[in-house]
Amino acid sequence: MFFASDNAGPAHPKVMEALVAANNGYAMGYGADPIMDEVRAQVRDIFEAPEAAVYLIINGTAANSVLLASMTKPWETIFCTQCAHIHEDECNAPEFYTQAKLTLVPTTDGKMTSDDLRQTILGEENRGVHGPQRGPLSITQVTEKGTVYTLDEIRALASTAQDFGMQTHLDGARFANALVALDCSPAEMTWKAGIDTVSFGGTKNGALGVEACVIFNPEIAWEFELRRKRGGHLLSKHRYLSAQMQAYLADGLWLDMARSANARCAQLAEGLRKHDAVNMLFEPQANMIFFEMPRRAHKRMLDAGAVYYVMNGDPETGDPDTPLVGRLVCDWSMTEEGVSRFVDLLNG
Incomplete structure (x- = not known):
């Protein structure tokens, strides 16, 4: 009985079978494999977002960090909770990739409220050239305390961020667990609620090691591609990421x-x-x-x-x-x- 982490569980047999199948023959690298074309279509269909940019990365820390770097300038600050994974568990990787700081929002039961977010943004002020500029908001769903933001709470947070000209990132390492808990659609939990980018997790939910970075704001897609490559997270044998995600999404697995x-x-x-x-x-x-x-x-x-x-x-x-x-x-x-x-x- 191993309850330490969902990272410790096995990959699903169908994911492993897909990897074995993908190992036959040759395929173009760096995301040009034909499986990735199918994965991109799968993700766009699931999110009801035909124009979304979809990229794969091997782990959640890289997914969060590269996405946030594509949304943040070095002189800005990222707003997140005191118990956010990007604050507590990623060894300052988001700060390393973005060169920005994190500003922590207080929580109740692991969640921030729109009022607390607004007060934190105002408390940080905007001191012109002398202070950090307002960067994106990052929401963790499921939270690191096992709680789940409701759709209304996500909408309120994203709306508050928009009031200050800020984008919103969703750390969805446990995206599927939150989705079934809310009994809603991926679109409802993301872009329809005001989310601009999502780290769509697979590793904690039965994959071997793959996360999808889903970008609803097309303006940052090319920068993400460059940052993924520059940061060392564009896999040459990319088909092994694609195969995992394809099996993960197939038939609602x-x-x-x-x-x-x-x-x-x-x-x-x-x-x-x-x-x-x-x-x-x-x-x-x-x-x-x-x-x-x-x-x-x-x-x-x-x-x-x-x-x-x-x-x-x-x-x-x-x-x-x-x-x-x-x-x-x-x-x-x-x-x-x-x-x-x-x-x-x-x-x-």
């Missing part, structure tokens, strides 16, 4: 995997709520749970074996009654039996 991960998370949350020692820190809305329970309970779980998840302290050392925060993430391959086993261990 990406949605099926997200539904499975979310369902297992809901099952897990139900089991946790029944335990008196467990305190849920946020309402889990997709495939990730943050919870708190005494150190002794964490230790007992880990000692029982076959359980792995992330926590914020040492289960072996310290006051056994001290509460520690744990994070549980369900990927597409997690089974009902695996979740039940975890809950049974918790109940002793």
Whole structure:
């Protein structure tokens, strides 16, 4: 039972089969492979955006960083939450690629509000040549706390950004999990809500390693291509990215995997709520749970074996009654039996 991260789960067999099939013979490199033509059409169809520019990159940090660099000038600042992945988990890669700074917006349950965004933008002011200029807004969906922005919340945030002449980027590493949680269309969660660019994740949801960078603002597409190449993220044997994304999108596989991960998370949350020692820190809305329970309970779980998840302290050392925060993430391959086993261990 491995709940540490959806990055740790296996790639779906259909994705692996597609890679094997793509390995036959020869294909032009750098995105000129015929599979990429099909992927571009698939993504445009899914997003109801026939003019969207679509590019593939191998991981989420690069996708976020190159997209933001294409939207940001070095003298600007990017607005994001205090717990955004681009702030906490990307080793300053967005700052490296953009040469800009990040300005952090306070959150409640991992989400910023349009009012807090507006106040943060105004608080940063615009001091002419002496201060950072207003760059794009970046929204993380699903948030790093496992919560999901509603469509109204996304629209309000993007509208606030537009009031200040700012574009909006969506970090969608768990895009599919958010989409099935909201039961909406990709278009509704993106360009129809005012989003300009999307990091459309595949890696956390059953791919081996591929993210689609979807650009609804055609003015920045060429700059993205140049920055992707200059940043070392244009793969020569690109067909192996294309094959993954093609299989990922075919016949709704990406949605099926997200539904499975979310369902297992809901099952897990139900089991946790029944335990008196467990305190849920946020309402889990997709495939990730943050919870708190005494150190002794964490230790007992880990000692029982076959359980792995992330926590914020040492289960072996310290006051056994001290509460520690744990994070549980369900990927597409997690089974009902695996979740039940975890809950049974918790109940002793």
